[in-house]
Amino acid sequence: MVTRGPARAAWWRTGLGVVFTALMLFPVYWMVNVSFTREGDLRADPPHLFPVDGTVDGYRVVLREQLPYLGTSLLVGLGTVALTVALAAPAGYALAKLRPVGGGALSFVLLIAQMVPGIIMAMGFYAIYLRLGVLNSAAGLVLADSTIAVPFGVLIFTAFMSGIPDEVLQAALVDGAGRWRTFRSVVLPLSRGSIITVSLFAFLWAWSDFLFASTLDAGGASRPITLGIYRYIGNNNQEWNAIMATAVVASVPATVLLIVAQRYVAAGVTAGAVKD
Amino acid sequence: MSSTRGGRWTAWAFLAPVTVYLLACYAYPLYRNVELSLRRYTVRSFVSGGAPFAGLDNYRDVVTHPTFGPALAHTAVFTAVSLLCQFTLGLALAVFFHRHFPLSRTLRALFLVPWLLPLIVSASTWSWLLNSEAGVVNAALGALGLDPVNWLTSPRWSLVSVIVANIWIGIPFNLVVLHSGLQAIPTDVYEAAALDGASGSQRFWRITFPLLRPVSAITLLLGLIYTLKVFDIIWIMTRGGPTDSSTTFATWSYRLGFGSLLPEFGPGAAVGNLLIVVALIGGLSYVRAQRRQRW
Numbered sequence: 001m002v003t004r005g006p007a008r009a010a011w012w013r014t015g016l017g018v019v020f021t022a023l024m025l026f027p028v029y030w031m032v033n034v035s036f037t038r039e040g041d042l043r044a045d046p047p048h049l050f051p052v053d054g055t056v057d058g059y060r061v062v063l064r065e066q067l068p069y070l071g072t073s074l075l076v077g078l079g080t081v082a083l084t085v086a087l088a089a090p091a092g093y094a095l096a097k098l099r100p101v102g103g104g105a106l107s108f109v110l111l112i113a114q115m116v117p118g119i120i121m122a123m124g125f126y127a128i129y130l131r132l133g134v135l136n137s138a139a140g141l142v143l144a145d146s147t148i149a150v151p152f153g154v155l156i157f158t159a160f161m162s163g164i165p166d167e168v169l170q171a172a173l174v175d176g177a178g179r180w181r182t183f184r185s186v187v188l189p190l191s192r193g194s195i196i197t198v199s200l201f202a203f204l205w206a207w208s209d210f211l212f213a214s215t216l217d218a219g220g221a222s223r224p225i226t227l228g229i230y231r232y233i234g235n236n237n238q239e240w241n242a243i244m245a246t247a248v249v250a251s252v253p254a255t256v257l258l259i260v261a262q263r264y265v266a267a268g269v270t271a272g273a274v275k276d
Numbered sequence: 277m278s279s280t281r282g283g284r285w286t287a288w289a290f291l292a293p294v295t296v297y298l299l300a301c302y303a304y305p306l307y308r309n310v311e312l313s314l315r316r317y318t319v320r321s322f323v324s325g326g327a328p329f330a331g332l333d334n335y336r337d338v339v340t341h342p343t344f345g346p347a348l349a350h351t352a353v354f355t356a357v358s359l360l361c362q363f364t365l366g367l368a369l370a371v372f373f374h375r376h377f378p379l380s381r382t383l384r385a386l387f388l389v390p391w392l393l394p395l396i397v398s399a400s401t402w403s404w405l406l407n408s409e410a411g412v413v414n415a416a417l418g419a420l421g422l423d424p425v426n427w428l429t430s431p432r433w434s435l436v437s438v439i440v441a442n443i444w445i446g447i448p449f450n451l452v453v454l455h456s457g458l459q460a461i462p463t464d465v466y467e468a469a470a471l472d473g474a475s476g477s478q479r480f481w482r483i484t485f486p487l488l489r490p491v492s493a494i495t496l497l498l499g500l501i502y503t504l505k506v507f508d509i510i511w512i513m514t515r516g517g518p519t520d521s522s523t524t525f526a527t528w529s530y531r532l533g534f535g536s537l538l539p540e541f542g543p544g545a546a547v548g549n550l551l552i553v554v555a556l557i558g559g560l561s562y563v564r565a566q567r568r569q570r571w
Contacts, residue, residue, distance in 0.1 A: 010375075010376075010377040010378060011377070011378065013372075013375065013377040013380075014377050014378045014379050014380070016372070017372070017373070017377065017379065017380060017383045018379070018383065020369065020372070020383075021383045021386050021387060024386075024387055024390065024444075024447070025386060025389060025390075027390070027398070027401050027402060027405055027444065028389055028390065028393070028401070030401065030404075030405060030412060031397070031401040031404075034404060042410060043409065043410040045410075045415065046415045046418075046419065047410065047412050047415050086293070087293050087294045087297050088294065090290040090291070090293065090294070091290060091291050091293070091294040093290055094287040094288070094290035094291045095291070098286065098287030098290065099287070100285075100287030100288055100291060101288075103287070103291075106291065106294075106295070109298060110298075111559075111563075112556070112559070113298065113302050114501070115501050115552075115555045115556055115558075115559045116302070116306065116552060116555070117504065117505040117507075117526060117548065117551050117552060117555060118505055118507065119505070119507055119526050119529050119530050119533075119548050119551070120305075120306065120309050120529075120545075120548040120549065120551070120552055121302075121305050121306075122530075122534075123305075123308075123309050123312065123529070123533050123541065123544060123545055123548055124304070124305025124306055124307075124308040124309040124312075125305050126533070126534075127305075127308045127309075127312060127322070127541070128304065128305060128308055130322065130323060131323075131325075143301060144301075146301070147301050147302065150294065150297065150301075154294060179286050179289075179290075183290070204392060207394065208393075208394035208395060208396070208397075210394070210395060210396045210508045210512075211507055211508060211530075214534070215530075215533075215534055226394060226396045229396050229397070229400060230396060230512070233400055233403070233512065240404050240410075243400060243404075244400075244401070244404065247396075247397040247400055247401060250394055250396070250397050251393050251394065251397050254389075254392040254393055254394070255389070255392075257392070258385065258388060258389065258392055262385050265388060265392070266385075266388075266452060266456075269388075269391075269449060269452045269453060270452060270453055270456045
């Protein structure tokens with residue numbers, strides 16, 4: 001009895017935990033359910049709780065109409081990752097290990113930068129891009145999307161690279177490596193974990209961005225998937241199975257990354273929030 | 277090594293790209309935004325330049341506009357209710373998941389899903405859940421014998437609906453951060469309390485809650501900054517309507533600048549700048565409180 005008591009309590013908790021999780025994920029389940037529902041059944045009363053007698057028509061529509069949007073999103077996401085890491089990793093190294101004059105002020109500016117609402121950035125970018133004639137370009141969208149991730153990236157890299165022992169870097173310097181070589185062949189390989197975390201969030205944020213896309217890239221040929229979904233809703237489209245199928249496809253990167261890189265996701269969520 | 281003069285200046289070689297970037301991609305757009313708010317722009321002068329300087333006229337127009345009061349109230353209610361509910365539910369779940377039990381890790385990971393989904397995905401899913409005729413929420417109400425609610429199309433419920441969706445999106449973040457905060461509390465504190473005969477609720481209010489204060493503060497701050505910015509969810513679910521009933525500063529600013537065929541960039545920028553002032557006051561008062569605590 002003594003040993004079974006706690007074990008039983010633990011299973012009771014598991015049961016409760018499953019119920020909580022099911023409640024929380026119900027909207028996600030519903031999205032998947034609707035994506036497989038036949039058009040005629042979408043307004044059934046009561047709604048079909050399971051996609052029995054389901055259809056993949058919604059997904060056919062996605063494949064037919066949304067592939068270019070998905071391609072753009074992938075391109076913009078990867079571009080944002082490259083730009084973010086290229087800018088943030090050297091900055092993190094300098095702030096963590098070289099302790100420059102004015103480094104504290106720069107960190108403070110980066111902190112403030114994260115507080116600027118996206119709508120303000122969007123309006124400023126719009127005014128600038130319009131003048132320069134670079135609206136509706138994937139490159140312009142990459143630059144704007146990177147503003148969401150760069151301050152976060154510098155923060156993560158600084159926090160992580162502070163943990164690299166000075167002796168390791170000292171040894172590289174003694175061996176005749178310059179600061180750049182040290183950075184490239186010692187610091188970067190040691191920072192693989194934080195590179196993954198930063199890349200992952202930069203990609204997800206760029207992939208999910210709707211605000212910059214709808215203001216800076218609403219008209220051109222290269223529009224991302226968020227605008228593909230928005231166009232469906234905006235047209236007062238009643239094919240909610242196709243809308244939800246697009247939503248499911250748009251959720252694939254987030255889901256895949258959560259499964260294969262869960263600990264890097266958790267590292268990103270808590271970094272900055274929980275320090276010392 | 278870091279104290280040598282050479283080292284300090286090479287540091288700026290590594291910082292140069294990000295510094296240029298901050299000037300070009302943060303400072304300049306912000307400057308353009310301030311400039312927009314101080315001039316009287318038309319669509320033509322927006323493209324070709326030469327809009328007349330208008331001083332604070334745009335701000336005066338915005339503050340006296342009939343939408344200002346409701347937008348201010350909705351921003352405050354949206355932010356306060358979202359923060360309170362996300363934090364409370366997140367903390368309750370964090371405490372629940374703090375005790376290890378079979379599957380606890382997996383279930384906790386699954387809780388992250390809503391936070392990682394693109395906002396447009398969450399928002400359109402909620403739109404369909406809350407659809408007046410075909411939504412599953414109204415079907416559930418019907419099964420309980422209750423009347424259907426026009427969640428998104430009646431002025432009484434639209435703000436409630438977008439707040440519910442936003443809370444749902446925010447719970448995972450609060451859960452994960454508060455959970456890692458709980459793990460940082462040494463277990464021997466609890467053991468000592470248990471020896472002294474402290475009850476479960478005593479342990480929570482006397483130990484967990486006070487020791488979790490720093491983590492709670494940063495969670496709420498990040499939540500505040502994030503919630504003030506929320507635009508996507510409201511715009512996609514209700515577009516701030518019907519008749520301003522779910523309009524916040526963020527959606528109002530967007531609507532002025534981009535939501536119609538006749539954009540009003542000046543007032544839109546002015547609303548945006550008011551929003552940034554609020555966010556900065558929140559952020560800086562936190563930084564100050566934090567510093568005072570440390571020294």
